[in-house]
Amino acid sequence: MTIDTEIPHATIDEAVSSLDLRTKIRLLSGARMFSLHGDTSIGLEEIVMSDGPTGVRGEAVVGGRPSCLLPNATLIAQTWNRNVLAEVGELLAEEAQDQQTHIVLGPTINLHRTPLGGRLFECFSEDPYLTGVLAAAYVSALQAKGIGASPKHFLANESETQRTTVDCVVDERSLRELYLLPFEIVEQDATPWTVMASYNGVNGTTATEHDELINGVLKSEWGFDGLVMSDWFATKRAAESANAGLDLVMPGPDTVWDRGLEKAVRAGHVSEATIDDHVRRLLTLAARVGAFPTARSWPKDIARPDSDKRREQLRRIAAEGMTVLKNDGGVLPLTPGTGTVAVIGRHATDTVAQGGGSARVRPPHVVSIAEGLESALGTDSVTLVDGVETRTRLMAVPPSMVRDPESGEQGIRVRAFDEAGELLESRHIEVAELEVAEDGWLAGAHRIELSADVALPAPARMRVGVIGPGDWTVATSGHTESFTITPHQGPGGGLHRPKSHASVVPLEAGARITATTGHHYEMRIIGLVVTSAPRSSAAAISEAVEAAAGADTAVVVVGNTQEQETEGQDQKTLALPGDQDALVAAVAAVARRTVVIVNAASPVLMPWIDDVDAVLFAGLPGQEAGDAVAAALTGAIEPAGRLVTTFPRHDGEGPAWDPNPTAGRLSYSEGTAIGYRGWHRDQADPLFWFGHGLGYASWDYQEARVHQMEGTIVRGVEVTLTNIGTRHGRETVQVYRVPRDPADPVRLIGWSQVSLGPGEHDTVQVTCDHRPQRVWDPAERRWHQLPGGTIVIARGLGDVRASLPVDSGQEG
Template identity: 75%
Template sequence: MTQTLAEDSVENAIRSLDLTAKVRLLSGARMFSLHAEASIGLEEIVMSDGPTGVRGEAVVGGRESCLLPSASLLAQTWDRQVLEEVGGILAEEAMDQRTHIVLGPTINLHRTPLGGRLFECFSEDPYLTGALAAAYVRSLQRHGIGASPKHFLANESETQRTTVDCVADERALRELYLLPFEIVEQDARPWTVMASYNSVNGTTATEHGELIDRILKGEWGFDGLVMSDWFATKRAAESANAGLDLVMPGPETVWSTGLEKAVRSGTVKEETVDEHVRRLLRLAARLGAFAGTRTWPTAVPRPDGELRRGQLRRIAAEGMAVLKNDRGVLPLAGAGPVAVIGRHATDTVAQGGGSARVRPPHVVSIADGLASALGRENVTVVDGVETRTRLLAAPASLLRDPETGTPGIRVRALDGHDGLIESRHLDVAELEVAEDGWLATAATIELSADVALPGPARMRVGVIGPGDWTVTAPGHCESFTVTPHKGPGGGLHRPKSHAAVVALEPGARITATTGPHFEMRIIGLVLTAAPRPAAAAIREATDAAARAETAIVVVGNTQEQETEGEDKKTLALPGDQDALVAAVAAVAPRTVVVVNAATPVLMPWIDDVDAVLFAGLPGQEAGAAVAAALTGDIEPAGRLVTTFPARDGEGPAWSTEPVDGRLVYAEGTRVGYRGWHGSGTEPLFWFGHGLGYTTWDYTGAAITGTDGPTVTGVSVTLSNTGERRGKETVQVYRIPDNGETPRLIGWAQVSLGPGESGTVRVECDARTQRIWDAAGHRWLPLTGGTLAVARGLGDIRTTVPLDAAQEA
């Protein structure tokens, strides 16, 4: 269908619909779908959460999907081609699930390292974020799958996220928080954008006409659809007049109940409603869901197939960053005795918590990945200290359905007289209870399973999810209440848990019952080993480390720290992990620390260990990717996307706690490395840091192009002075001499063998070399200063004075 024909069809459709029909289309039909309208040839449109995996409509227990590395780890590749590859994987996953729109990427910034949802965002730098996101969006939409960059705007933290007023000056909004959206709009033309929960300078984001109507749609020319975040829309007329096009989810929303009344009362013009419908139908046409039938592929690569596993292993490993590597400990050489230590080695965290969570076909633990790569006979695995306080649902491998004996649990819906309404087997230990689901009419929900233990054991037995519960096991009966978190999705995201230690025999039956609870929620059974004292765990770890040639200590965060809906209070590793690392480093001949976390952590032991690999949240192939990185099978060529403080409280922005409902971005444009530079405080690791496995020499840096005071190109000669092939990320920063903050203006990558040299040409972006003049409401070019050609601002290799730009 040509564009003209499509637009004609859209206009004809709008004329054929009455006001009631038009308003109906502008709210979701269900949680993740939009209304069909047969009279105009509009088909149902299906959406899915999934910046790093297409989850589908089920929050838990749905179909298995590829679990990619988290967005922050993807960004550590600094590689647009990798992000294009990721977009292609997600598009194929979406097509296989008959899903039209993937709700991502998340392009808010890493303003403060305490942000709980940073794992889902790319970086602290707006240019890096925007450029990588544009590659992701282009690739998705090239395959006919819509992207939805989010959350528009200033949603950099989770505390009070549905009510907080984020207060930022106009310059900071333009130069930092709007810039990634501007880059994506100009370079990738996304088909949708998602408005956030929070307010910006006193106006809720879904009603922010300055941001949506004037800047996004007017100034930038965005011709797509603006949807609300789920349950974010507060008022009908105000949001409709501000430029919001679609309210999610549905079917009952403030628009379905109030928008038609607002039109009939004259508060909203019908032409405004027509424009929203126009954008909806334009989106549907792009998705193949309007005036035509979408065709879907009959086969795509399986999430657990060799093609996908190889892709995800490589992508994750390439994004991992070597932060320290004394004495060339890495890559691991030989196959001497290795002690793999830490709870994260066996309970590897592959993804963050919240709406982005997917059900992968498997997660390769770091312990299994290393044992496979190094030989099981060479690897001793030691559990380590506790890391979780909020427990997860039990793995299905530990449970058996009492009726069928197959892995999983039995779920029964009972009426008020204990009569059976329905009984189902689940192959996972958790499920979603929804208002319109099969459990909606149950007076009692019963979860039961027989434990599949190899022998008697002391285990924590309990449940996740809000409700009034009774849990029974042999010799144990306990009743208690689990409360939901406050705010939208409080029963779905970060479900709380409760468990007690029980002595169990193999085959013992666990039963948990709960009554009605008038909110969507996730519930499930908990079964995990009883905790043991940290001192005993550390003693076992040091014994193993002393006998090994290399101790690999795996530490990290869990979904308690890295999650939607909740921010961190500290960057310290949870539990006694720091004490574990220090104790192992005191006795091991060589100590390598693998950090299984998406965002900065404190490292009080950094001077005592030989090497640190920052592994991120690596997705389903986690352990295989870590093993490939540690052995050098794949070079971990990643560069950090967030500056790491050495201590809590350091850095230009820290607290995420609003005061009287307002979170003031007092640091202005001095976010991340921009604020660290010249502050007098040295971070633990700079944005852009990463050692790789070889060394580099930089010579002959020169400016190759200018447009007035704006630099358009830089070249530099690189030589690989090490003994291994490596990939280098050449970063160019512009450092003004007038008190302005430094900013990344371009980067390029090159792969060279040992002894090889090559010229690297870096294209520099004019959008990073301008200053917003708030008084004149205009952009002014950045003038003066110095160009730094660097491996991060902590490792500047050469500089070029900007007066050279005038001579180029």
């Protein structure tokens, strides 16, 4: 459904003039955690938001209705395909429509400044141009269906350590050429209806109070006519943020604006005209999403998250973004009937489909990699072997493993008691975790009890415990334990990555587990943990080696978990968690052929890279994970993805590494030389370059030339491509500009894609964008065109196919 987003300016002005100051200020704070106030006097409906960007979660952090779980943002970005990003935006819009949600809080368009960033999985790329163009396609498609987007986090929110207080110190040129550029592209190419201001400070001023960035650059210079909202709990001061251009404080209803903004206006610290501008922007947003002046109608024929349509879409998108990093001897693709396969590794069965934090989605299912490969290759051909432990923080028990003791249904029983021990309410919960929020049904409980019967096929030693902060007592047959779990520091410390505690106990089949906790000061997620008892790495590796030695191919599945890739916390190393590197090395030493699947979104170290035959970087593939991996490995869908981040060989390498502030300040001392820009400047050789990806075809590049110039700006490049391989393939032709001045970094300026069968050829035209070909002059506070230099045409910066001088545009 497409709605009319024509803004009724007269209606908006009339509505603003009819409201008193107190009412106007009330509208500028959230009504609840994910909704805004309505006002019947002006025909304003409640506006509902949902976290994104890879699924429409709804208002509940956990336990809400099942929603489509898309591949993570970097995996989608690895397609380098604007059409895929538009398809993602359209899919998310339909999911939002189905949930009667007006705004999806995404996309996240901060950059991969350091590979240690905990939230890299949620961002597109280390390159600002690639990020901006892909984000614009996503935003345009989302908003075309009347659902608002909210590009975030404005600005310089590239790490999670001390994210609510850190002051990011960034020179003006780097701000313009890198960190502002994705937002500028999205504003110019897609006109987003909202933008979200970040927690951190920028050069001494907190982002929600940054007049120069919000009023100056975003609203005045770029002409942004949408609404600027705060990140959740990010607004610190009333008058300063209102005057700086912030339009909406989230969440509500108790905010610094609700408490102090009216007083600031009456004292003359904020003009009522400023408040009116904020309200106009709010009502403009409401008109665009169909909440003012009349309520929209919601479609009722949206495909379900587990429908064949959605499953095909999500499988295809994930598989197309997967990247073949290595493929010696053409080991890939694997085909049914080519021999026995040993599938090894904990991530084969405990496949990680999404990162941790506020973007979590409850999917209808997650197809494990083991399930996908058994389905594609045949159960008779596949031997499944568990690997080494990968988690220290445990997840809630899968709902299929527990039954409600009262109803016998899949899930758990939750009961709330008052101070006298009287039962307040008892509910069946379909999953094994739930949110305890200030406005939820458990908010007034003095004691909360979780209980479940465990559906074990036979007695076993299991880890039994809970997740979530609080004082806990856990009891099962023959075992009672009391302990305290503390929250993480910072906003959402009990929500985004709740800590766990569990002990190994013998469980009978059908054993009952009861966990009780008291009131806690923090919003939190709580839940039950039941999982297999850990075993030694030595035993796991020994079993894997035996299986690998007897198979024709060993497929080792390794990766990160939500402990490494999560909101609220950065990584300390790029090494795979646990003893996974030792597992790969041991398997590779005995296997005839070794294929490694990396189930991670951000770069990982690969000390075993020279000893294995093939590596598929599979990302966090979403709900269809296993089927997408199987399609990529067998060639049913070509994994033609290209990396969006440079992979170092070792910890500590690269132009920007440490995300940890010093005395509260994080200096972006590398300037404009982040990612491949810095690697190229230093003439270093990373493990894998930005843009790398082999696919399953081979390509010949001929007759490259610059065919269109505008001053010193390259506007168009063309090159003739021939598929010299034996399989149909998709190629991503990348164009970079290497400036004449070595102090200026190389930068991506355009790309194009072509699909050809074996022996086919085509002349590919690449449109180049002027925006990454500019240099910001801080002294004059304006842009200059890059002079001269060289154009590089490449399959990735590690595989350059042609170099052309900018000045003459001669063939190369």
